[in-house]
Amino acid sequence: MSHDFTQAIIEWQAGAPNAQEKFQLVIYDHLRQLASKQKQKMAKKHGEHNLEDNINATTALVHEVFIKIQQGSTEYLSNRRDFALLVSKSVHNILVDHARKSASQKRDADITNIDSKNSLIDESHDPDNKLLDLSAAIEAMEVSFPRQAQTMQLKYFGGLLVKEIADLLNISVSSAEKDIAFAKSWLKMRLS
Structure with missing residues (x-):
């Protein structure tokens, strides 16, 4: 392939x-x-x-x-790695665009809904908002930890296996596993 x-x-x-x-x-x-x-x-x-x-x-x-x-x-594609990154980012962007649109529609519909405590309905459990939060966190991770952010995008938005990620990024499988573990921990801390 x-x-x-x-x-x-x-x-x-x-x-x-x-x-x-x-x-x-x-x-x-x-x-x-x-x-x-x-x-x-x-x-x-x-x-x-x-x-x-x-x-x-x-x-x-x-x-x-x-x-x-x-x-x-x-034009900048020169190998499978570039393409995998392009696909991962495209999937990510499409999912985020859909989540933004869905969240916006829900926000418009729920603006008048008030729960029994007279506050706006809590959307913290909404999958669209979670995806938007995850996207913002990955973007923040790219600034300080670009390789780890790439491994997360390739794994979760590109659907690649750890071995494939290691091959694409020219790192060892154990480094890819460590990058994913680090990124998961970093994101969990950032999102909590």
Whole structure:
């Protein structure tokens, strides 16, 4: 996969015949594999009976990422690492955009709702707000700990395994594991 990926990028940037189509096929295949991994995780976590909505959401996300990548600038892509980072950031940005939109709609709808204590309804348990908080924390982490932030984006938004992350970042598997453990702890502290 890594060689096909890098070769497709090189041929596409060199302007080889049919390179654009091959590049798009490689991208889409990679995104479908990520979606498949995500579906398996969802099935384990939520059970098969709740999978239909997650499948539709995952497929929509794959299509949205594919469109975003096609519309964006991919001139700086030179290898699989650059692409994996682009996909991770695209997934992250799409999820955050959806969360912002959803939170905004809820805020507009709930502005007049008052609970029995005459205060606005607590949205602290809202998944959209949690995702927005996580996004802000990852952005803050990028300033001081860029590699650890990259490992988190690749793992959770890119769907990569620790071994794949280590290969992409040219670090050992144990370093990738330590980066993920550090990032989880840092984020947990930041978000608590």
